Amino acid sequence: MAEENTTPDGAAKPGTTGEGNQPAAAVAPEAKTGGAPDRPARGGNRGGGGGNRDNRGGGRDNRGGGRNNRGGRGNNDGGEELIEKLVHINRVSKTVKGGKRFGFAALVVVGDGKGRAGFGKGKAREVPEAITKATAAAKKSMVRVPLREGRTLHHDGTGQFGAGNVTVRSAPAGTGIIAGGPMRAVFESLGVSDVVTKSNGTANPYNMIRATFAALADQSSPKSVSQRRGKKVTDLLARAGGSAAEVAADAAAVTE
Numbered sequence: 381m382a383e384e385n386t387t388p389d390g391a392a393k394p395g396t397t398g399e400g401n402q403p404a405a406a407v408a409p410e411a412k413t414g415g416a417p418d419r420p421a422r423g424g425n426r427g428g429g430g431g432n433r434d435n436r437g438g439g440r441d442n443r444g445g446g447r448n449n450r451g452g453r454g455n456n457d458g459g460e461e462l463i464e465k466l467v468h469i470n471r472v473s474k475t476v477k478g479g480k481r482f483g484f485a486a487l488v489v490v491g492d493g494k495g496r497a498g499f500g501k502g503k504a505r506e507v508p509e510a511i512t513k514a515t516a517a518a519k520k521s522m523v524r525v526p527l528r529e530g531r532t533l534h535h536d537g538t539g540q541f542g543a544g545n546v547t548v549r550s551a552p553a554g555t556g557i558i559a560g561g562p563m564r565a566v567f568e569s570l571g572v573s574d575v576v577t578k579s580n581g582t583a584n585p586y587n588m589i590r591a592t593f594a595a596l597a598d599q600s601s602p603k604s605v606s607q608r609r610g611k612k613v614t615d616l617l618a619r620a621g622g623s624a625a626e627v628a629a630d631a632a633a634v635t636e
Contacts, residue, residue: 464515465489465565467499468585469507487585488514489562490522491569494530497596498522499566499589523593525570526601532574534602539595544587548595549576562588570596 468487473480484507491497498521502513528534533550540546546563551574557567559577562585567575579588606612 460492462519463491463493463569464518465491465569466511467562467565467589469510484510486510486514487562487589488518489565489569489589490515490518491566491571492522493569493571495525495527495571496522497525497566497570497593499593501586523597525596525599526604527570527572528601530571532572533599535599537595537598539591539593539598541590541594542584542587543582544584544591545580546588546591546595547578547580548592550574551576561585563592566592566596 466486466488470485470487472483472485474483475481483503483505485501485503486507487499487501488511489497489499498518500514500517500519500521502510502515502517504510504513526534528550531553532555533548536547536549538545538547551558553574555574555576557564557572557575559567559575560579561583563577563579566589567577577592579591582588
């Protein structure tokens with residue numbers, strides 16, 4: 381049978397093959413001498429390699445998204461929502477050979493609305509970058525201030541920094557925040573809803589903020605005083621006057 385399908389030279393007859401008499405169209409063409417692929421095939425492979433580079437570029441985009449996610453988590457301070465108040469922006473200019481070079485300084489107050497607040501300043505060539513630096517510095521400098529009933533201060537106080545003199549006073553419910561400018565931003569971020577304040581000596585926002593935090597640093601609660609003196613909270617509150625029932629109620633309301 382093999383002799384009928386071959387020519388005297390040993391080659392297969394036209395329309396037949398040496399393997400099962402398959403049609404000639406189904407047989408793969410023989411490679412050229414040397415086994416080198418065609419030029420169009422090499423070009424296609426290079427195009428495929430370009431697709432791999434695009435995939436690698438997508439990986440870089442994904443990594444960049446991870447950096448953005450890290451930045452977003454920093455705004456919450458460990459999952460806790462913070463109140464950010466921009467107090468002041470100062471623009472400065474420097475005259476150079478080619479013209480003027482501008483810079484910006486931002487003052488930001490940050491608080492959680494539950495008795496913690498801090499302030500910070502940042503400098504940069506652009507306003508958003510300066511605000512970002514100031515916010516990061518404010519988060520690092522946050523301090524705890526004891527509040528009475530979560531709405532006002534425990535007692536009156538004064539603070540001084542430079543030429544700034546600040547007076548803060550506790551107030552009954554419904555008074556509101558009687559403060560202006562930078563001091564209002566501090567109490568709003570702190571979570572105080574009733575307070576009366578007065579600032580004398582300067583209108584510089586930096587000095588006013590520092591004097592306000594100096595006054596808040598002197599705040600103390602009945603609980604901390606009782607622990608320091610080894611007494612009960614009711615004994616301290618009884619000296620302020622009032623009936624035994626009122627003293628007991630006030631002592632039970634003291635949480636910090």
